[in-house]
Amino acid sequence: METLLQIIGFGPAALGLFIAADRNGRLQALLDGGVQVHERSASFSQWQCLAYAIEANSPIADFLRGIRSDGVFAQCLRQPQVQRWLQNPEQVVSLLEVSAFLRQLAQVILDLCRDQPKAAIHFAHPVASVRSSASGFSVQGDWGSSHSRYLVLACGARVRELLPQEGAAPASLCSDRVLRGQADPLLLQALEQGRPLLVLGGSHSAFSVVGYLLQRFAGRLPAAAIQVLCRQRPALWAASAKVAPALQAQDLIDAESGEVNRFCGLRGAARDTLLQIEAGTWACVELQIGNADPRPWLSRGALLINATGYRPRVPGLLNATGVSLTLDERDGNLCKHPQTHELMVGGQALPGLFGTGLGYADRRGDTLEVGVNFFHGRCAGNILHAVL
Ligand SMILES: Cc1cc2nc3c(=O)[nH]c(=O)nc-3n(C[C@H](O)[C@H](O)[C@H](O)COP(=O)(O)OP(=O)(O)OC[C@H]3O[C@@H](n4cnc5c(N)ncnc54)[C@H](O)[C@@H]3O)c2cc1C
Structure with missing residues (x-):
């Protein structure tokens, strides 16, 4: 048949x-x-x-x-x-x-x-x-x-696998596991040992992971406990508005919806998290833009969370x-x-x-x-x- x-x-x-x-x-x-x-x-x-x-x-x-x-x-x-x-x-x-x-x-x-x-x-x-x-x-x-x-x-x-030169580490976590709540014991152990949590990538998953960590481990995150390493500042999604937001050179406008960075910018809670970090709301999070090499951090014992895409x-x-x-x-x-x-x-x-x-x-x-x-x-x- x-x-x-x-x-x-x-x-x-x-x-x-x-x-x-x-x-x-x-x-x-x-x-x-x-x-x-x-x-x-x-x-x-x-x-x-x-x-x-x-x-x-x-x-x-x-x-x-x-x-x-x-x-x-x-x-x-x-x-x-x-x-x-x-x-x-x-x-x-x-x-x-x-x-x-x-x-x-x-x-x-x-x-x-x-x-x-x-x-x-x-x-x-x-x-x-x-x-x-x-x-x-x-x-x-x-x-x-x-x-x-x-x-x-x-x-x-x-989740994309990291290459050795990108800092692939046997004990690293992927963003997917963190966001499914499957890595909480490992994350808690790292925090108790005073190891920084290193989020690698500027993706939606990366800032979703930061939001998750802030919520799940509230009260247990000392200053600079979370380090976010991005090659460049992520683009932001914006709805079409009467007053157009100031556009960055690389921003993309969707011809059908008029939205800015519709399919490539951070949205929702992930977007809010990035803006809060930039506004200094979270002393426990540091953003390292343009410096995405995790190896120096790994040599100091950081726990790597890979959020570099799919x-x-x-x-x-x-x-x-x-x-x-x-x-x-x-x-x-x-x-x-x-x-x-x-x-x-x-x-x-x-x-x-x-x-x-x-x-x-x-x-x-x-x-x-x-x-x-x-x-x-x-x-x-x-x-x-x-x-x-
Ligand atoms: C953190 C995060 C947040 C997200 N937030 C949103 C959101 O808010 N809104 C949204 O729309 N999307 C969101 N996404 C994207 C989301 O993952 C996709 O929209 C959706 O899961 C994609 O569905 P899919 O069917 O392509 O893939 P999957 O959900 O991965 O489903 C694929 C299926 O194929 C099966 N499969 C794989 N390989 C084989 C094989 N060889 N043989 C047989 N079966 C196989 C798998 O078991 C699975 O059931 C998010 C993703 C992430 C990681």
Whole structure:
């Protein structure tokens, strides 16, 4: 039985494909065509996408406005909590709450696929490799293999690994672990030993980590306990305002929304944290702009937290004869053909292969469409248009 589409990963970006199909009235066509999702998590109970103990970086409206109010996800919108969000869509809520909401959307998709003969979400299906041929894609893992005409990579990204010359240290932490609350004992131990906490990077994650540390370890942070090392001062997001903010030479204005640094600037709580540090609000935090070499700090015993960005997770990709293919990548994100939106190898589109989500964002002008969620952007719509 021919399957139209396989999706690798069942995170927020994969949910976005189903949400966009529902929004565009194409969900039944997608399910009838055949869709198989391969998710490496052992079971749905382990699904914890976006479960970070920090505020979302944009208003709750960003998570809600792409969902069709009379579609299959309507029941999720009817809950009292979500109704309160809809009445005040500009509020920013915790990502833990957002994650719980996304989980409900995921549950709707699971229930829906259960009743469809040609659709399934497979947990405990890590994909190790993909073989591309003229007829489509064979996806393989220790669970077996399956074939489809089209393939979407929605496997997210992992924190970029540091090189030895950048200060890679065996005992260092990554921002992801800190923000999931999994590194608290190690951080506390370092503070008790009088070791500085060294946050490396000027990303949203970096200033989210600083905000997290300030909140979690309030009262235990002596002067200069947290050092933030950035190559340059991060850009700031700003909403379009009647009085335009003074622009820096490198600021980017989004042509559609008028926002400043929409996809590349710090937003929300991370932005506030940077501004507070610069205003001298926190004696325990020092900002080292232009000096991002952690090695002198490490030699003094600092505990490094790597927040230098993300790199896409890509399963091994082979052509029909078994030769390994490398997808084109730029700025830590995979490249897409400007017209077909397919992923590319050696400057050419690979027919039928698409990507969405972190590490697979669309490009808009000089920036990547990251930092706001993947539910209402154009990416999912473009993929569905090509596939259906
Ligand atoms: C600190 C922080 C704050 C953020 N704040 C926001 C925010 O406020 N708003 C926002 O929209 N975004 C935010 N993001 C970005 C956020 O991570 C993405 O929007 C979202 O998680 C991306 O979803 P995704 O599906 O691309 O990736 P993921 O969430 O990583 O999901 C990928 C899925 O693919 C699975 N997978 C991976 N490899 C394989 C494989 N080989 N085989 C099978 N399955 C696989 C994984 O298990 C996972 O379930 C934030 C990110 C960070 C780090």
